[in-house]
Amino acid sequence: MKPFITSFDTLLIITAFIIMINGLSRRWALWKKKKDKTFSGSLRRVILYLVKHTEIRKRPFVGAAHMAVFWGFFLPLTIIVLAQFGFSIPNAPALFLSFLQDTIGIVMLAGILYLFFRRIQSGETDGPERTIIPMFILVIILLSGFLAEASRLSITGSNAAWASPIGWIVSFGIPSSPLFMQCMIRLHFFAVLLFIAVIPFTFMRHLASAPLNIFYKKQGPKAALRKITLETGEIGAKTAEDFSWKQLLETESCVSCGRCEENCPAAISGKPLSPRKVIRKILEQAQTAAGCQSRLFKPSAPSLLEDTVSSDExxxxxxxxxxxxxxxxxxxxxxxIVDMRRYQVMGKGNLPAEARPMIRDLELYGDVQGKGPAHRADWAMHRDIPRIGDVEDAEVLFWVGCSGAFHPRNKDTAQAFTKILNAAGIRFGILAQEELCCGEISTGFCSIG
Ligand code: SF4
Ligand code: SF4
Known part of the structure; x- marks a missing residue:
C-alpha cells in the first residue's frame, strides 16, 4: 500500500519545524540573557488559564471566539500526535471524535472570522504580516479540510454521515472528483506547514510566548515596580536592554488586542499615549538590538528608547x-513607562516643566503643596485624632497623604474617615509632622497589625 506521507512530505514537515524552531530560538535571544531566579513558574497556572480562559472571557464574544479557536486547534493536534504513536481508537469513539472535530472546526472558522474582522475594523492589525496573514492561513486550513472531507464523502458515500455533518452538507455542492480531493488534501497539508513555519514571525508566536508569560506570571501586588539597583550605575530604562527579561517577555506576549488602550484614561482623554503602542515600540527596539530583524541574525547597538517613545507619551x-x-x-x-521616566529623571535630569515646582517642594518641604511639616497635622487640630506613638496596641496607621492633609476638600474626607474609625472602635493613629510625601497623590491608610 502506498504510504500516505511521502519522503518529500517528510522533508517538508522537517523543514517547517526547523524554520519554526529557528525562529522561536531567535525570539528567545531577546530576553534569555537577562533571566534571573526572581520569577518561579507554574504549569498548573498555565493549564488553568488555558482551560478556563478567565481573563479573555471578560469580553464574552472575544472570549468565546478565542476559546473556539483554541479548542479547534488543540483537539485535532492532540489526535494527530496520538496517531503518530500508533494510538488507535475503536470505531464508535472515533466517529464521535470525528463529529466533535467537524463541529469544533466550524465553530473555529466562525471564531477566526469574527476575530479577523474585529481586528481589521479596530485597526489593531499592526501590519498584515502580524495578524492578517496567519489568520488567512488558518481559514485556508479549515476550508480545505472541509472540502477534502466533503469530496471524500461525495466519492465514497458514507453510512455514518452524522460523524461529518459539515463535510456531508458541503459534499452536495462539489464535484465527485478524486483529483479535486487530492488537491484539497495537498492544499490543507501545505497550509498547515506554512502556518507552523510562520508562527515565530507573526503574532501567532503568542502561542508560545503568552503561555510562557503566564507560566512566569508576576506574583505579589499587581504593577509592583522594579527595585532600583544602584550597583550597575544605571537607573531606569535607557534602551530596551535595560528592561528585565520578564519585562521583555511581556512585550513579546502582547497580542495587540488593544484592551489596555481602550481603558487608558490618558488615551481616552486624547493624550498622546497608547500603552499598546509603547509595548510595541519597546519590542521593536529589543528585536533590533537582538538581531531578530536582521536576516543574518546580527545584533546591533541598541538605540535610545527616547528616540521612539516620546516624553509626551x-x-x-x-x-x-x-x-x-x-x-x-x-x-x-x-x-x-515608569522605568523610562526613571531614566529621564534620575539618569538625565529631564523633568517636564510643570513637574519641577512640585519636585522642588518635595525636596524642600517633604510635600507636594510646599506647606512644610509644621502644617502637616493642621487638619487634625482640636480633634480627637491621636499620634500613632501615643496609641497603645495600635491596630491601624492612618496614612493621610499630602492630599488628605492639605487639600481643602480632602481634609474633610480625612476628618470624616477618623470619625468612622472611632465609631468602629479601631485603635488608630497618624504620623502627623513625621509623615512625608509618599509619591501618591491620594488619601489612604495602611494596617500595621
Ligand atoms: S498590552 Fe495591551 S494590547 Fe497587549 S495584550 Fe495586553 S491589553 Fe492587549
Ligand atoms: S498607561 Fe498609564 S495612564 Fe494608561 S492605563 Fe496604563 S497606567 Fe493608566
Missing part, C-alpha cells in the same frame, strides 16, 4: 494601572 501616564488590570495576558505597560 511617558509623562501622559497617570499610573492608574487600568492597562495592567485589563490585559488578558498579564502584560504590564505601566512599569515600563
Amino acid at each position: 511617558i509623562w501622559a501616564c497617570t499610573t492608574c494601572m487600568a492597562c495592567v488590570e485589563h490585559c488578558p495576558v498579564f502584560v504590564e505597560a505601566m512599569d515600563k
Whole structure:
C-alpha cells in the first residue's frame, strides 16, 4: 500500500519545524540573557488559564471566539500526535471524535472570522504580516479540510454521515472528483506547514510566548515596580536592554488586542499615549538590538528608547494601572513607562516643566503643596485624632497623604474617615509632622497589625 506521507512530505514537515524552531530560538535571544531566579513558574497556572480562559472571557464574544479557536486547534493536534504513536481508537469513539472535530472546526472558522474582522475594523492589525496573514492561513486550513472531507464523502458515500455533518452538507455542492480531493488534501497539508513555519514571525508566536508569560506570571501586588539597583550605575530604562527579561517577555506576549488602550484614561482623554503602542515600540527596539530583524541574525547597538517613545507619551501616564488590570495576558505597560521616566529623571535630569515646582517642594518641604511639616497635622487640630506613638496596641496607621492633609476638600474626607474609625472602635493613629510625601497623590491608610 502506498504510504500516505511521502519522503518529500517528510522533508517538508522537517523543514517547517526547523524554520519554526529557528525562529522561536531567535525570539528567545531577546530576553534569555537577562533571566534571573526572581520569577518561579507554574504549569498548573498555565493549564488553568488555558482551560478556563478567565481573563479573555471578560469580553464574552472575544472570549468565546478565542476559546473556539483554541479548542479547534488543540483537539485535532492532540489526535494527530496520538496517531503518530500508533494510538488507535475503536470505531464508535472515533466517529464521535470525528463529529466533535467537524463541529469544533466550524465553530473555529466562525471564531477566526469574527476575530479577523474585529481586528481589521479596530485597526489593531499592526501590519498584515502580524495578524492578517496567519489568520488567512488558518481559514485556508479549515476550508480545505472541509472540502477534502466533503469530496471524500461525495466519492465514497458514507453510512455514518452524522460523524461529518459539515463535510456531508458541503459534499452536495462539489464535484465527485478524486483529483479535486487530492488537491484539497495537498492544499490543507501545505497550509498547515506554512502556518507552523510562520508562527515565530507573526503574532501567532503568542502561542508560545503568552503561555510562557503566564507560566512566569508576576506574583505579589499587581504593577509592583522594579527595585532600583544602584550597583550597575544605571537607573531606569535607557534602551530596551535595560528592561528585565520578564519585562521583555511581556512585550513579546502582547497580542495587540488593544484592551489596555481602550481603558487608558490618558488615551481616552486624547493624550498622546497608547500603552499598546509603547509595548510595541519597546519590542521593536529589543528585536533590533537582538538581531531578530536582521536576516543574518546580527545584533546591533541598541538605540535610545527616547528616540521612539516620546516624553509626551511617558509623562501622559497617570499610573492608574487600568492597562495592567485589563490585559488578558498579564502584560504590564505601566512599569515600563515608569522605568523610562526613571531614566529621564534620575539618569538625565529631564523633568517636564510643570513637574519641577512640585519636585522642588518635595525636596524642600517633604510635600507636594510646599506647606512644610509644621502644617502637616493642621487638619487634625482640636480633634480627637491621636499620634500613632501615643496609641497603645495600635491596630491601624492612618496614612493621610499630602492630599488628605492639605487639600481643602480632602481634609474633610480625612476628618470624616477618623470619625468612622472611632465609631468602629479601631485603635488608630497618624504620623502627623513625621509623615512625608509618599509619591501618591491620594488619601489612604495602611494596617500595621
Ligand atoms: S498590552 Fe495586553 S491589553 Fe495591551 S494590547 Fe497587549 S495584550 Fe492587549
Ligand atoms: S497606567 Fe498609564 S498607561 Fe496604563 S492605563 Fe493608566 S495612564 Fe494608561
